[in-house]
Amino acid sequence: MFILNKNLKIAVFITSHGFGHGTRACAVLNQITKSRTCEFDIFSTLPNWFFYQNLPNLKLNLHPTQTDVGLIQKNPFVHDLIASLNQLKEFTQFNNSSFLKSLKIVQNKKFDLIISDISPLGLEIGNQTGIPSILIENFTWDWIYQQHCKTYPAFNKIIEILKKSFSYADLHIQTTPFCKAMELATQTLPVARKVKKSANEIRYDFGLKEDAKLILLTTGGITQKLKLNECIQKEKDITFLTTTESKSITHNQNIISIPLNSNVHYPDLVNTANLVVGKVGYGTLAECWSTDTPLLGCYRSDFRESQVLLNFATEKLEHEEITVKEFEEMSWIQQARELMKGTTHEKSPPDRTGVSVASEAIIRLVA
Numbered sequence: 001m002f003i004l005n006k007n008l009k010i011a012v013f014i015t016s017h018g019f020g021h022g023t024r025a026c027a028v029l030n031q032i033t034k035s036r037t038c039e040f041d042i043f044s045t046l047p048n049w050f051f052y053q054n055l056p057n058l059k060l061n062l063h064p065t066q067t068d069v070g071l072i073q074k075n076p077f078v079h080d081l082i083a084s085l086n087q088l089k090e091f092t093q094f095n096n097s098s099f100l101k102s103l104k105i106v107q108n109k110k111f112d113l114i115i116s117d118i119s120p121l122g123l124e125i126g127n128q129t130g131i132p133s134i135l136i137e138n139f140t141w142d143w144i145y146q147q148h149c150k151t152y153p154a155f156n157k158i159i160e161i162l163k164k165s166f167s168y169a170d171l172h173i174q175t176t177p178f179c180k181a182m183e184l185a186t187q188t189l190p191v192a193r194k195v196k197k198s199a200n201e202i203r204y205d206f207g208l209k210e211d212a213k214l215i216l217l218t219t220g221g222i223t224q225k226l227k228l229n230e231c232i233q234k235e236k237d238i239t240f241l242t243t244t245e246s247k248s249i250t251h252n253q254n255i256i257s258i259p260l261n262s263n264v265h266y267p268d269l270v271n272t273a274n275l276v277v278g279k280v281g282y283g284t285l286a287e288c289w290s291t292d293t294p295l296l297g298c299y300r301s302d303f304r305e306s307q308v309l310l311n312f313a314t315e316k317l318e319h320e321e322i323t324v325k326e327f328e329e330m331s332w333i334q335q336a337r338e339l340m341k342g343t344t345h346e347k348s349p350p351d352r353t354g355v356s357v358a359s360e361a362i363i364r365l366v367a
Contacts, residue, residue, distance in 0.1 A: 007037045008366060011111045011131075013102075013122030014044040017070035020283030022046045023266075024175065025117040025136065026054035027193045031359035033058060036366075041109065043067050043102055043122070049261040054193065063105065066091070066098050067119035070141065077279065077300055077324050085154055092161045094124050103128065113366055120165035127168040134362060135169035136191075138282055139179040139305050142166065147304050171365050173358050177285070177312035179305055186361045188354025190286035196265045199272040205264075206256060208239060215336060216269050217242040218278035232330055241269055267291065271347075274340045278327060285309050285317075292347040294318035294339050298327045 012029065015021045022044065032038060040058060042051055043065040051060060069087045071079040090096060099121065106114070106125050114133040116122035118140060126133030142162040145155045172185040181187070200210055208214065215238055232240060233253050244257045249264075251257075258264055270276060271291040276284065280297035282305075288295045295317050299306035313319040320339055322332045 006112075007039060008113060009039050009109060009111045010041070010113045010115060011106055011109075011122065011125075012040055012042045012044075013065075013067045013114065013116040013119040013125075014042065014046060015068035015070055015117060015119045016045040016066075017068060017118075018281050018283070019046070019050065020281040020286075021117045022050060023054065023193050023283040024191045024286070025115070026051070027191050027353075027355045028115070028136065028358050028362070029055060029058065030194075031355045032362060035359070035363050041105070041111070043119075047261070053261070053263075053265075063102065065102050065121075067102075067116075067121040068141075071144075071303075077298075079303070081148055081152060085152055085158070088158045089154070092120075092158055094121075099124070106131065113362070115362070116169070120162055123165050123168045126170075127165075132170045132365060133168060134171040134173065134365065135166060136173045136175065136358065138175050138177060139308075140166050143180050144304050171361060173361060175282075175286075175354050175358065177308050179308045186357065188357040189350070189352065190289050191354040191358060192283075192286035192290040193265075193267045194355075195267050195271045195291060197268045199268075202264075202268050202272040206239075213238045213340060214273045214275075215240050215340075216273035216276045216278075218276060218284055219243075232333075235333060238336075241273065275336055277322075277332065277336060279324075280306075280309050280313065282309070285313060286353075288313075288317055290349055290353050292349045296320050296322055296332060296336055296339055298322050298324045300324070 012025060014025050029040060041061040041063060043063045045064055045066055048062050051062060069084060069091045072083040072087065073079050102121065103125050106129055111131055114122045114126040114131050115136065116133065117136045123133050123135060142159040145159050149155045172182060174182060174185045174187045175191045176189050203210055203212060217240060236254060238254060240255045242257055243260050246257055246259050249258050267287050270287045270293050273293055275294045275296060276288055277296040280299055295313055297313060297319065299310050310321065318339065320335060326332050
C-alpha cells in the first residue's frame with residue numbers, strides 16, 4: 001500500500017516518433033506534480049534539452065534509451081518499412097543490451113510506477129518487475145502496422161508480440177482523438193501543454209504589432225528546410241515563424257526562424273499565431289485545439305493515424321487540408337489568407353483539456 005504523502009519515484013518511457021508523444025507525456029508529468037512530489041527517470045531518445053525545456057522545475061534523471069522503433073523516418077513525410085521491420089525483429093525480442101540496461105536500472109531504483117507513452121519497453125519491464133504500469137496512447141503500434149501486413153507479412157508476428165506488451169498495462173489512458181476505442185480504458189479530451197505567455201507578450205518579444213498577421217510553419221518537430229522563397233517574402237503583411245536547427249533566433253525580412261532548442265515555449269507560438277500550417281501530428285493538433293488556433297494541415301496518406309487526425313480537425317477546428325507537395329512548395333498562401341479571415345474574433349479555447357483527467361487517474365492508481 002502506498003503512503004499518501006510519500007514521494008513517488010516514477011519511470012517514464014517515451015517513444016521518439018516525433019515530438020508529439022513527448023509533449024503529451026510532459027503535460028501529464030507536470031500535472032501530476034501539482035498533487036504529489038515526484039522524482040522522474042525518463043527513458044527516451046528524444047534530446048535532453050527537450051525535457052529540460054518542458055519540465056523545467058521537476059527532478060529528472062535522463063536515460064538516452066531506444067524505447068521504441070515505430071517507423072523509421074527518411075524525412076518528416078516518408079518512412080522506410082523495410083528498415084523499420086528489420087529493427088523491430090531485434091527490438092521485440094526484449095533482450096538486447098538497451099532493454100537489459102533499462103531493466104537493471106528499474107530493478108535497482110525500485111520505482112513506484114511506470115508510465116509509457118506508446119512505448120512497449122516500459123510495459124515489458126513493468127510486467128517483469130511487478131511494478132504498476134500505465135499506457136498513454138492515441139494509437140498503439142500493433143494497430144498502425146496492420147495496414148502493412150499484406151505487403152510485408154513479417155509484421156504479423158510483430159503485431160502479436162506488441163499486442164501482448166500493450167496488454168500488460170494496469171491503467172490504459174486514451175487521449176482524443178484516439179484511433180481505436182478500448183474497453184475499460186480511461187478516455188480523455190486532447191492532452192496538450194499549457195500556454196505560459198500571452199499572445200501580446202510573444203508579439204512584443206518578437207517586435208510585432210498586436211494586430212500583425214502571423215503564420216506558424218511546422219514539420220512536427222523534425223526540422224526540414226522549407227522553400228522560404230521570394231514568393232513568401234512578398235507577402236509583406238504576414239510574418240512567418242519557422243523552427244530550425246540554428247542556435248539563435250534570426251530575422252530575415254518577414255521570416256522569423258526559431259531554434260527547436262530555445263527558451264521560447266512552443267505552445268505560446270501556437271497560441272499567438274493566426275494560423276498554423278504544416279504537417280499534422282498529435283501534438284500540433286492538440287495544441288491547435290487547446291488554443292483555438294486555425295490549422296491548414298497536410299497528412300501522410302500512408303500513415304494509418306492520419307485519417308483519424310484529419311477527421312477530428314475537420315470536425316473540431318477551423319481547418320482546411322493541403323497536400324504535402326503544396327506545403328513544401330509554399331503554394332498555399334491564398335488558401336491561408338482565406339482561412340485567416342475568420343480569426344479576427346477573440347479565441348475561445350476550451351476550459352479544460354484531458355491532462356487533468358489523465359493525471360487524476362494516475363494519482364488514483366497509486367493512492
